[in-house]
Amino acid sequence: MVARHRRLGPLLVLLTLIAQPTAAFSFFTPRVVGYYASWTAYGGYSPERIPGGLLTHVIYAFANISDDGRVILGDACLDAGRCEGRYSAAQTPGGSFAQMRKLKNQYPHLKILIAIGGWNWSRNFSDAALSAESRSRFVSSALELFLDQWPGLFDGFDLDWEYPVAGGRPENRYRPDDWRNYALLIAEFRRQLDARGVADSRRYLLTVAAPASPAHVLQKQVWEKIDALVDWVNLMTYDYHTAGGMTHFNAPLFAVTDDPAPDMNVHATVQRYLAAGLSAEKISMGLPFFGHGFGGVQSDGDGLFEAAKQHSSGTEWGVGAVSFRELRRHRKPTLTRYWHPEAQVPWLFDREARIWISYDDTESIARKLDYVVSQALGGVMIWELSGDDGSLLPAINRRLLSK
Template identity: 45%
Template sequence: MAVDRRTFAAAGFSTLVCGYALVQQGRTAPARRPVVAGYVAPWKARPGGPGIKMIRARELTHLMYAFGTVSADGLAELADRCLDAGACDGTAPSSPFGGNFIQLAELKRDNPQLRVLISLGGWNGSRYFSAAAVTPRSRARFAQSVIDAFFRPYPGLFDGVDVDWEFPVSGGRAGNVARPEDRGNFTLLIAEVRRKLAAFSALERREMELTIAVSAAPDKIVNLEAAALAGLVDRIHLMAYDFHAGSAFAAFNAPLFACAGDPYPDLNVDASVNALIRVGVPPAKLTLGMAFFGRAVANVPPQNGGLFQKGATASEEWGGSDGIDYRDLVARRPEKHGFRRFWSDEAQVPWLYNAERRIWISYDDPLSIARKAMYARAHALAGVMIWDLFADDGSLLAALRVPPARRSE
């Protein structure tokens, strides 16, 4: 299915996006409930702040607990035994569940519709994926270790696995093991995990899901056998953000479309969705990733409200290289402290700029989140994915189900 701005149906509003009218096309919505899958970053839990018990699970279909990791031996394991399972100071918890896992179990008990997946890898935990995937034996050992580390010790807690290898072939974080063979080996690894999950599912007599998270950058997409992977997994979570992470260039973190003057017109949500569909990924296998955080650049010149200007570095005051959670951005009330809010009718996202301090911030707000959700529905995608739930102040998750205001500024 072609996915472009000309056919973008956004129910309930009409505006201009890069010169094209957005109009309702009369598409009948699929009968199935769209996926709303949220990652939870447990290291962010803190007293008086976000916690697993406070997650609005009724708004979700799936929750991914991030992350399990991959050991130097190529085995799946807990990233933090104390935080995750309550096994602190070398001691075991007094019951099968402890730490965050007991809160996950309680959340599932109170929300029986919720599916909980263990997510493996992420930016900090992908170093040894290549080693786990390199041979038939290593793949079989890894797949079995997933069952042994997360399913047998914590019966009934997890309903599947999400593999977030960042990134096959190109590596990712400095020090990650990477091989040209990762492209094919990733597919073989997922096939082996699928096989082990199917066997365990039959034994348990309950359905187990398998998903993967993939980068939206073109140079990462080409390192995937995307069509083959789509045939093996329940869904592909498209990380449709961080298009300029680590850059001092003031460009959007997660634009829906490219706009005039953008020197990187292929770094946007629509282009990435199209790229995966062109190589054979069915739209119904794609979930559209939403960024519940922003990124800031320092020393940005004032031309064009800072947009597409060269800055110096990520602004440490506003999140640094890790970015800033939306809840923290809102709490700091930037528009009361010299920032002006701008809106791009072309990219369908906002930005903030402080001309005096020369700080530029790209982020998503309820309006841009709602319009991305409409994009996902209009193009019959599986649904949406969120990174991460603890970054929200409540308004972004709510925006997924509330029609956006017509006003953009």
């Protein structure tokens, strides 16, 4: 059963955007970048399951940062098979990196990057970026680890600092100059990476993951510098409403009428970055292969913008983060699908169980791909690959990469 929600305003906006020129797409192939979350191997999603033919780039997440500011493996046993006598449920000869090499051999067009940091391992980024000496040590350690020990495997690096100045985990270190220092860190990475590229007779990629929230102030002078240094920016256009006590969309394309947070949506984020000096072709817009559920929703209607609780008791299915694959496999018949013509995304609501879930499916992703084309963006980024049930990535590939 599908119920349709109210108001049609943003449809006119979307149609106008689609009608705009898309000249940038005639000059290069749009990127389809997929993050591979290393820990999903414990659940059976090993690198050999990545559909490399449907992607242009894979980013392996994550490497960690030591307390002395050096880049280190996130999980030596899982990543590299260096288990030193301990048992790992996902242990394989050579670790996941060996499987990534096989994937690359199978799909020669595929570029593989290694991401550094992420939500759990951004604690030491501020220290690593603080001085010329610490920046040089950070970058040289990354190149020595991944380019020397696994030659030919990695085509570049992705910096995922969550987040400069504010936000992220409470134990993270912060400084007012974090954004300035981040740009300097990226510049040092670009310098050393280019020098290494000359020595290796090739060019290495450098990308960053960037926050979507307007709470992270976008400094034009900083982003103009970053724009000139990186190959592209992975915008994390999702997780807009994972905190608080009200049902709201995980990744709305547009704001809706009477939206309590009208600046928390994909369109608003993209426009903020463009205004801050980021080139359209440098933007890879994030697509979530997961949803976010709320419990305790008291509503006789569709449940949108209602009081709710954020976290599961451990037994309440669908509350908290939930992958699209899990939604498709275990969706209960009591969950009714709704569609918002302004936000351009669906949701599910079970009035009896009082569970409300915001997510993306092939319909909403198609609308977002139309937006990517209309804005002449460089492509899309996916967090993360194991969340697909086998329908999302083929739909993206058909829209952006098939001729």
